[in-house]
Amino acid sequence: MVKRTSSPRRGTRGNSRLATPDRLDTVQNASWELSAIGECLAAIGRDLELAPCDQKSPVSGTSNALNWLASEIDRRCVLIDEVLS
Incomplete structure (x- = not known):
């Protein structure tokens, strides 16, 4: 029988990664892009609501x-932005 060892969990000693300015920038850009996708989906939804019956x-x-x-x-983007600020 093989003994299994668990890998360290995220955020525990040995596996913590600092949020560098580059990483923060990447996350912020992803949040903005995700927000733009949300706006596009909302616009499509509004167009469908106004479609002829x-x-x-x-x-x-x-x-x-x-x-x-x-x-x-949008809700998730707000949460991301709150964490970043």
């Missing part, structure tokens, strides 16, 4: 899903 596809469900996804992205 004669379409046969369930547009309202799709638009609701896109709007929810956009709001979740």
Whole structure:
């Protein structure tokens, strides 16, 4: 039988990584890009909501899903920005 050793958890001794300015910049840029994606999804959701009712596809469900996804992205971006500041 092979003895298994656990690897150190993130943030424990030996595995901690400092948040350098370059890393912070990378995370901030990713947050801004993610926020832009959220805006695009929200715009698509709004366009679907305003689509004519004669379409046969369930547009309202799709638009609701896109709007929810956009709001979740925005919520997470706010959390990232709070941690960075």
